[in-house]
Amino acid sequence: MNMQTGTAANMRNATGTQAPLIAFDRVMKVYGHGDAEVRALDGVSFEINRGEFVAIMGASGSGKSTTLNILGCLDVPSAGSYRFMGAAVETLDRAQRAMLRQRYLGFVFQGFNLLKRTTALENVELPMIYMGLSARERRKRAREALAKVGLADRENHSSSELSGGQQQRVAIARALVTNPAVILADEPTGNLDSQRSHEIMRLFSDLNQRLKITILLVTHEEDIAAYAPRHMRFKDGRIASDETRA
Numbered sequence: 001m002n003m004q005t006g007t008a009a010n011m012r013n014a015t016g017t018q019a020p021l022i023a024f025d026r027v028m029k030v031y032g033h034g035d036a037e038v039r040a041l042d043g044v045s046f047e048i049n050r051g052e053f054v055a056i057m058g059a060s061g062s063g064k065s066t067t068l069n070i071l072g073c074l075d076v077p078s079a080g081s082y083r084f085m086g087a088a089v090e091t092l093d094r095a096q097r098a099m100l101r102q103r104y105l106g107f108v109f110q111g112f113n114l115l116k117r118t119t120a121l122e123n124v125e126l127p128m129i130y131m132g133l134s135a136r137e138r139r140k141r142a143r144e145a146l147a148k149v150g151l152a153d154r155e156n157h158s159s160s161e162l163s164g165g166q167q168q169r170v171a172i173a174r175a176l177v178t179n180p181a182v183i184l185a186d187e188p189t190g191n192l193d194s195q196r197s198h199e200i201m202r203l204f205s206d207l208n209q210r211l212k213i214t215i216l217l218v219t220h221e222e223d224i225a226a227y228a229p230r231h232m233r234f235k236d237g238r239i240a241s242d243e244t245r246a
Helices: 064-071 094-104 120-129 135-148 164-176 194-211
Strands: 022-031 038-048 053-058 079-084 105-109 182-186 214-218 230-235 238-244
Touching: 022 064, 038 064, 038 079, 038 238, 053 064, 053 194, 064 182, 064 214, 094 105, 105 164, 120 135, 120 164, 135 164, 164 182, 164 194, 182 194, 194 214
Parallel strands: 053 214, 053 230, 105 182, 182 214
Antiparallel strands: 022 038, 022 079, 230 238
């Protein structure tokens, strides 16, 4: 995989300006053929810079989940280009896309996806096992990540001993622990009550502002999207609006 050297923060294009961290150029995703053809994405173009916090919104079937799958290297476009840190993702093979996910992307899901009989610390360590880090380094980084989400005092609690909000904090710590360039959050408050939902969103906002982490959040809830300065709304496989709050 020919990722450009250095971080996205110091990537420069030919004009000397900072290149976008993520760029979709006329991306299409087509399922089926003939009369059964469905265009989940129909020529979508956008750019996202390092440090942005973006809410991706739209009704079911609008294209937002397909966009997230392509952003997360879980799928590839049928046509068009997706560039991440300068690399054309659609040209990468399966192993290369898996490496990109492992090194540069963190994922947070609606269902937490934690191992139930495993401690918070061990859950956060999991991504680093596949990176080949020593047990000592994994433990150190996992503790640092739990501290960032306010769970330093819960590291030895199993998932079943944690509230829903605390479980989602563990999931966020797990996404943070590899120092990703981007966190992709798919309806991260969908299983939480209103109070816990806003606690999680305040945490995302803090991580974005304090640590300058790029966050892409899929949600259908207006009050949750309000935490993100930029809103991209999808309709029928296209971007209906793309607005940034001043």
